Amino acid sequence: LADDRERELRGLAAAGEIATHEQVQAARIHRDEGWRLVRQEYIERVEDPDRLSATFASGLSLPAAYEGAVREADRLADILHADAGRAANYETTRQRIADMQKTRRALFARRDALNAELAELDIRWGAIAQSLGQLDLTPAAAIEWCQKHSNWVERYTLLGAQRQARQEVADLLVTTRTGLSEALTACGLPGLADGELLTAALARAKAAVDAARQAATARAALVGQITQQELDLADTISQQARSTEKMNLWQRQWDETVTALRLPTRSLPAEAHARIDEFDALASALDTLDELSREAELERGKRSSFEEALSALAGEVDESVSDKDADHLVSMLYDELAIAREADRLRKQTDVDIERETTRIQQAQLAASSQHERLAELVRRAGV
Structure with missing residues (x-):
């Protein structure tokens, strides 16, 4: 892969000169350095021109060297801008090549370290094989032997566990036979014989257990019935006691x-009802008597009030009431009232x-006064 990248890089370079950003940056830095020297020599005049020229570019004057640096920086910048895509590819490819070379160097270093570790392991394995007396023993064979040994x-270990489990099962069977025989004997059945199978003994025990369960169920049912009857009897006795208590009350x-x-x-009860009816009739009669007594008392009060008022009225008209009854006195008062009314009418x-x-008379006086005033007016007019 690195070779492919290098061939790609050479192909890009063969197509023409390529300027990278690093080259342009370096040319600009060189140009700026030349300008700094030119300023120091020709403007500030703080340095020796020959020494500055030798520092910047040997064999050339400082102005000529600076002009060359400017042209070179501009040329590289023009090349970079003229073919930016190819320059970018070139730069990318060059960077990839550098990264690959760096990675390859790291891999080579890792390989050397692993080879050294392998050599050390070989030495250690040789010492182990020599201690075992198996100089031709390979690690793979040792691993296989270890796996077989682990399986064995x-x-x-599994075989020992199974043997122990078998012994436990045998002990459990002995204990079970003993317990089952004792249980059968306790139930009144023959114990477990020497040659009898556990299944047969269990069948006999199951039959005995079923019979016992049925008996227990029947007994529980009878006990429940007896308990219910006792509860009913107690309830009946309680009700009877409450009824007796209510009856006594x-x-x-x-x-x-x-x-x-x-x-x-x-x-x-009929006699009591008859007596109650008599009491009701008597109470009604007493109520009626009380009502009549209250009415009589009220009438007596009204009569007394009337007589008092009549006496007062007779006293007002100077009539004696000592030897007269109320009716005669009322008649006399009515006569006196008629006379008084007639006198009052005549007075009115x-x-x-x-x-x-x-x-x-007042009208006549007014008329006379008016005539008198008129006469006086006539006299006044007449001048008398």
Whole structure:
């Protein structure tokens, strides 16, 4: 790949001169340096011209060397701008070649380091093989032998575990047979015989267990029924006790009621109803009597008030009420009232007549006054 890039670079260079940015930058720096020297020599005059010329370009005067530097910088800049694409490709290719060369040098260094490490490992492996007495043993063969050894160790370990598991199973079978035989004996069945299989013994045990379960189920059902009957009996007794208590309470209340009704203790409800009806009728009669008494009292109060008012009225008209009853006194008062009304009417009529005559007199006086004033006016006019 690096060779391809170098051939590409040579092809670009063969097509004509190529100017890179680095070359243009270097030419410009050289030009600027020449200008600095020219300024120091011809403007500032701080340096020796010969020494400055030798420093910038040997064999040429400083102005000629500066002009050459300017032309070279301009020429490279023109070339760069005239064929910028080819210059860019050239620069890119050159940079890639430099990167590849750098990478190749790094790879070469890595290869040398790996070769050195490999040589060291070979030395160490030779020492290991010599210590094992197998000088022709290769690492691959050693790895294969280690893998086989690991498999053998793993199989041996697995075999030991299986042997231990088999022994545990055998011990468990012995324990199981012993426990099963004891269980059968406890259930009243023959124990486990020497040649009897566990399946047959388990079948016998299962049958015994099923029978025991059925018996237990039946017993539990009977116990449940007995418990329910006991609960029902207790509930019935409780209800009976509550009923008895309610009955005793009702009897006490009934005895108190019939006693209050003035009846014998063993009286029937019909007798109590009859007595209650009698009490209701009596209460109604008493209520009516109370109402009549209140009305009579009210009438007496009204009569007393009327008599008092009548006495006061008789006193106003100077009538004696000591030997007269109320009716006679009322008749007399009505007569006196009629006489008083007639007298009042006559008084009012007289007042009206007097007022009318007074009005006529006032009118006559006014007329006389008017005539008098008129007469006085006539006399005044007559000059008398």
